[in-house]
Amino acid sequence: MELKLPKKALVTGGAGFLGSHLCRRLLADGYEVTAVDSLFTGAKKNIADLLGNVRFSFVQHDITLPYRGQFDEIYNLACPASPVHYQRNPVETMKTSVLGMMNMLELAMNTKAKLLHASTSEIYGDPLVHPQTESYWGNVNTVGMRSCYDEGKRCAETLCADYRREYGVDVRMVRIFNTYGPNMHPQDGRVISNFIMQALRDEDITLYGDGLQTRSFQYCDDLIEAMRRFMELPRETVDEFCAKSSLGAPVVNTGNPGEYTIRELAEEVLCQLPDSKSKLAFAPLPSDDPKRRRPDITLAKELLGWEPKVALREGLARTIEYFRSAGKI
Amino acid sequence: MELKLPKKALVTGGAGFLGSHLCRRLLADGYEVTAVDSLFTGAKKNIADLLGNVRFSFVQHDITLPYRGQFDEIYNLACPASPVHYQRNPVETMKTSVLGMMNMLELAMNTKAKLLHASTSEIYGDPLVHPQTESYWGNVNTVGMRSCYDEGKRCAETLCADYRREYGVDVRMVRIFNTYGPNMHPQDGRVISNFIMQALRDEDITLYGDGLQTRSFQYCDDLIEAMRRFMELPRETVDEFCAKSSLGAPVVNTGNPGEYTIRELAEEVLCQLPDSKSKLAFAPLPSDDPKRRRPDITLAKELLGWEPKVALREGLARTIEYFRSAGKI
Numbered sequence: 001m002e003l004k005l006p007k008k009a010l011v012t013g014g015a016g017f018l019g020s021h022l023c024r025r026l027l028a029d030g031y032e033v034t035a036v037d038s039l040f041t042g043a044k045k046n047i048a049d050l051l052g053n054v055r056f057s058f059v060q061h062d063i064t065l066p067y068r069g070q071f072d073e074i075y076n077l078a079c080p081a082s083p084v085h086y087q088r089n090p091v092e093t094m095k096t097s098v099l100g101m102m103n104m105l106e107l108a109m110n111t112k113a114k115l116l117h118a119s120t121s122e123i124y125g126d127p128l129v130h131p132q133t134e135s136y137w138g139n140v141n142t143v144g145m146r147s148c149y150d151e152g153k154r155c156a157e158t159l160c161a162d163y164r165r166e167y168g169v170d171v172r173m174v175r176i177f178n179t180y181g182p183n184m185h186p187q188d189g190r191v192i193s194n195f196i197m198q199a200l201r202d203e204d205i206t207l208y209g210d211g212l213q214t215r216s217f218q219y220c221d222d223l224i225e226a227m228r229r230f231m232e233l234p235r236e237t238v239d240e241f242c243a244k245s246s247l248g249a250p251v252v253n254t255g256n257p258g259e260y261t262i263r264e265l266a267e268e269v270l271c272q273l274p275d276s277k278s279k280l281a282f283a284p285l286p287s288d289d290p291k292r293r294r295p296d297i298t299l300a301k302e303l304l305g306w307e308p309k310v311a312l313r314e315g316l317a318r319t320i321e322y323f324r325s326a327g328k329i
Numbered sequence: 330m331e332l333k334l335p336k337k338a339l340v341t342g343g344a345g346f347l348g349s350h351l352c353r354r355l356l357a358d359g360y361e362v363t364a365v366d367s368l369f370t371g372a373k374k375n376i377a378d379l380l381g382n383v384r385f386s387f388v389q390h391d392i393t394l395p396y397r398g399q400f401d402e403i404y405n406l407a408c409p410a411s412p413v414h415y416q417r418n419p420v421e422t423m424k425t426s427v428l429g430m431m432n433m434l435e436l437a438m439n440t441k442a443k444l445l446h447a448s449t450s451e452i453y454g455d456p457l458v459h460p461q462t463e464s465y466w467g468n469v470n471t472v473g474m475r476s477c478y479d480e481g482k483r484c485a486e487t488l489c490a491d492y493r494r495e496y497g498v499d500v501r502m503v504r505i506f507n508t509y510g511p512n513m514h515p516q517d518g519r520v521i522s523n524f525i526m527q528a529l530r531d532e533d534i535t536l537y538g539d540g541l542q543t544r545s546f547q548y549c550d551d552l553i554e555a556m557r558r559f560m561e562l563p564r565e566t567v568d569e570f571c572a573k574s575s576l577g578a579p580v581v582n583t584g585n586p587g588e589y590t591i592r593e594l595a596e597e598v599l600c601q602l603p604d605s606k607s608k609l610a611f612a613p614l615p616s617d618d619p620k621r622r623r624p625d626i627t628l629a630k631e632l633l634g635w636e637p638k639v640a641l642r643e644g645l646a647r648t649i650e651y652f653r654s655a656g657k658i
Contacts, residue, residue, distance in 0.1 A: 090491040098427055098484065123471055128457075137470050142452055142483045143490035143578035151480075151487040154471045155427065158480040161472035162419040249472035 006032045006055060010071040010113075012063050012104060013078035015042030017183045018118070018176075018220060022075055023047060025224050027055055034069065038062040040092075041080045046183045063100035064092075070111050073231055076104045077118040079153070083146060083286075084189030090148035097152030098159070105163040105171070114170045116231050117160050121177040121255065121293055122150045131294040134175065134251050145286075161249040164242075172230045172238060174223075177255025177295045181220030181315060182322035191215065191262060192316075195269045196323050202277040205270070209285035211263035216294045218256040219315035222308035226254040229304040241303060255295035256308040268312065272320055335361045335384060339400040339442075341392050341433060342407035344371030346512045347447070347505075347549060351404055352376060354553050356384055363398065367391040369421075370409045375512045392429035393421075399440055402560055405433045406447045408482070412475060412615075413518030419477035426481030427488070434492040434500070443499045445560050446489050450506040450584065450622055451479045460623040463504065463580050474615075490578040493571075501559045501567060503552075506584025506624045510549030510644060511651035520544065520591060521645075524598045525652050531606040534599070538614035540592035545623045547585040548644035551637035555583040558633040570632060584624035585637040597641065601649055 009026045013019040014035020019042065026033045032055045035047060039060055050056045061067055063078050079096045080086040086093040101117065108115040124132045125140030140150045163169040180192040187193075198205045230252060238250045260268075266280055300306050338355045342348040343364020348371065355362045361384045364376060368389055379385045390396055392407050408425045409415040415422040430446065437444040453461045454469030469479045492498040509521040516522075527534045559581060567579045589597075595609055629635050 089495075091488070091495055094484070094488060094491065095431075102424075125466065137454065137468050139466050139468075140483075141466050142486040143576065143580060145577075147487040148491055151484050154469075155423070155480050155484045157471040158476040159420070159423060162423065162477055166419055247472065248474075251472060 006030050007072040008032045008034070008070065009073045009075065010034050010036065010069060011075045011077060012036045012100065013042060015039060015044055015047050015058065016077060017046070017181070017185060018179065018223065019077045020046035020183050021181070021220050021224050022077065022227065023050060023056065025228060027053060029228070031055070033057070034059060034071070036061045036063065036067060037078065041085050041185060063103050064095045066103045067107060069107070071113045074104055074108050074113050074115045075118070075227065076101065076115060079149075081120070081149070082185065082188035082190050083149070084187065085185075086149045087145060093148045094152040097149070097156045101156040101159050105159060105169055108171070109163060109167050109169050114231060115160075115172070116227055117156060117171060117173045119157050119173045119175045119251065120153050121175055121253070121295065122146070123154045123157060123175060124293065125150055127293060130292060131257065131296040132253065133296040134247055134253055134299055157251065164249070170235050170238070171250060172233070173249070173251040174227055174230060174254045175251060176223060177218055177253065177293065178215050179218045179220055179223050181319055184319070186323065191265065192217065192319065193323075195266050196320055199269050199273045199276040199278045200323060204281035205266045205278050206281050206283050207262055207266060208283050211266070211280070211282065212261050214259045214261050214292050214294065215265070216256050216259055217265070217312055217315070218254065218308055219310035222256065222310055223254050226252070226300060226304060226306045229306050233304070252300045252303060253295040253297055254300055255297065257295055257297055258312060259294045260312065268316060269320070272316055335359050336401040337361045337363070337399065338402045338404065339363050339365065339398060340404045340406060341365045341429065342371060344368060344373055344376050344387065345406060346375070346510070346514060347508065347552065348406045349375035349512050350510070350549050350553050351406065351556065352379060352385065354557060356382060358557070360384070362386070363388060363400070365390045365392065365396060366407065370414050370514060392432050393424045395432045396436060398436070400442045403433055403437050403442050403444045404447070404556065405430065405444060408478070410449070410478070411514065411517035411519050412478070413516065414514075415478045416474060422477045423481040426478070426485045430485040430488050434488060434498055437500070438492060438496050438498050443560060444489070444501070445556055446485060446500060446502045448486050448502045448504045448580065449482050450504055450582070450624065451475070452483045452486060452504060453622065454479055456622060459621060460586065460625040461582065462625040463576055463582055463628055486580065493578065499564050499567070500579060501562070502578070502580040503556055503559060503583045504580060505552060506547055506582065506622065507544050508547045508549055508552050510648055513648070515652065520594065521546065521648065522652070524595055525649055528598050528602045528605040528607045529652060533610035534595045534607050535610050535612050536591055536595060537612050540595070540609070540611065541590050543588045543590050543621050543623065544594070545585050545588055546594070546641055546644070547583065547637055548639035551585065551639055552583050555581070555629060555633060555635045558635050562633070581629045581632060582624040582626055583629055584626065586624055586626055587641060588623045589641065597645060598649070601645055
């Protein structure tokens with residue numbers, strides 16, 4: 001009888017919003033999981049329920065410094081992802097994206113681990129084509145207030161593509177569009193958490209600009225499913241894709257193509273919280289704020305057989321429930 | 330009587346094409362100059378005539394590792410700049426741009442030195458607007474063969490802008506468009522050195538694509554003049570510019586707006602080398618090769634009172650003379 005050992009996964013940013021969901025999913029899938037997090041924006045409460053699991057370990061570590069260990073799969077999710085957090089320390093944000101990526105790529109190279117990198121729709125910047133396919137090169141300011149995040153993430157993609165070409169590292173990248181759900185940071189300043197918090201507190205809901213800019217909203221479980229499917233693809237499939245696609249790199253959009261205006265979102269939140277006394281209020285648009293962004297997910301459908309399943313109404317209900325029960329009001 | 334000590338300048342990439350000209354100029358301007366170079370693409374022969382100067386020092390060092398010293402001015406020119414060099418080791422290219430930039434910014438911050446960073450028109454990628462002003466955000470592939478250079482240089486700009494905003498480092502950036510002149514690397518694979526070398530060797534002159542893509546060609550002395558003028562601006566002038574410009578960062582195009590097709594360039598080279606037996610030959614366009622690029626230098630004129638002085642014909646003559654006398658054929 002053969003003793004089958006569980007596969008080992010490293011999740012950077014494992015105590016963050018998305019990382020905590022991914023850890024939970026990997027444990028459910030039978031993995032031994034190490035979550036690494038600097039706790040700059042992550043929080044141990046997001047993984048409190050996992051700490052007693054013998055297949056789970058948490059390590060407080062900043063991936064701008066090297067990390068060692070033997071893993072089968074590395075999921076690189078570490079980076080402050082909301083402007084309110086990353087603009088607090090732009091240089092550290094850049095270091096997390098770039099040095100963190102280098103450290104994880106070196107680890108993957110030295111230990112022959114697969115690596116999934118969490119890239120972002122922010123690499124498209126304020127897009128001039130709509131919706132965005134993976135072959136769109138983006139429209140990003142190099143020297144603006146958001147640049148530390150956008151350019152850091154662009155650079156991380158370049159590193160992934162080059163470590164794959166130059167050193168044969170088995171990388172896969174997902175470009176994550178707006179994603180929401182339980183464990184979002186209540187002060188991350190992003191639209192869904194803002195609106196829910198404002199509605200729960202009976203404060204006015206702030207719309208920037210005219211509120212007619214659109215966003216797509218992906219529920220976290222849909223994203224985690226896409227990540228897992230991408231990581232499960234055989235390497236040959238990924239290599240074959242890169243060889244025949246003009247992209248030349250294993251990168252896939254994951255997002256929900258359903259498009260809503262910020263105003264529609266606000267109205268849906270208020271609809272689900274009928275007791276709220278909040279009203280809509282308007283404020284000026286921050287500089288470099290993208291006007292419109294929506295994923296083309298054709299490639300994810302083809303390559304991963306994936307599409308989002310959770311409707312905005314349903315995902316919002318679960319998220320509102322989280323914010324309410326977490327007693328954050 | 331006051332003893333006036335010379336100002337101290339550090340030039341990274343000081344043994345490279347542009348760095349060697351800058352060292353020579355700074356010595357002529359009375360500076361004490363330290364040239365740092367890894368000699369990956371730089372060469373000591375470019376600065377051979379300076380080695381006996383008591384105000385000049387050469388240090389072989391790779392700026393992906395920190396460098397210490399007390400300088401009044403830092404000129405960050407280190408980075409392989411031609412595709413044939415930077416694609417030989419894409420990951421190292423990225424590290425030179427990003428880690429090198431971080432190390433120089435840290436040095437500038439810790440020693441209160443002014444820093445001039447040599448950025449590039451490559452940050453505009455394959456531009457969708459023409460000519461390019463500094464406010465154009467560019468069109469760059471994150472995962473292509475040229476990305477290590479383009480994205481590394483974009484990231485370096487972001488770091489400069491953020492170190493300035495966050496830590497008050499006195500940075501200035503020039504975006505350098507195609508520049509040529511003596512000390513160019515004969516095997517750098519770029520169009521001017523290629524054409525001259527081919528013509529001197531009586532080999533066919535290779536045009537990629539139809540040869541109708543345009544380029545602007547700046548003579549090296551013009552660029553060095555722009556760099557020196559930018560560095561001589563009082564900090565208050567730079568800060569005032571950043572405060573009132575929508576750019577929000579001290580970044581200026583330097584290039585020659587004169588636009589020539591690659592084919593016209595080839596014909597001018599042949600015209601200056603009437604004894605050459607070379608003919609024009611055509612080859613396929615490499616992937617991601619920008620089709621067209623020309624600087625808008627309005628800002629450099631306004632802020633630096635600068636414009637290029639050396640005509641293509643004259644600059645080419647000096648460059649051909651260099652390649653001929655350097656005995657590289």
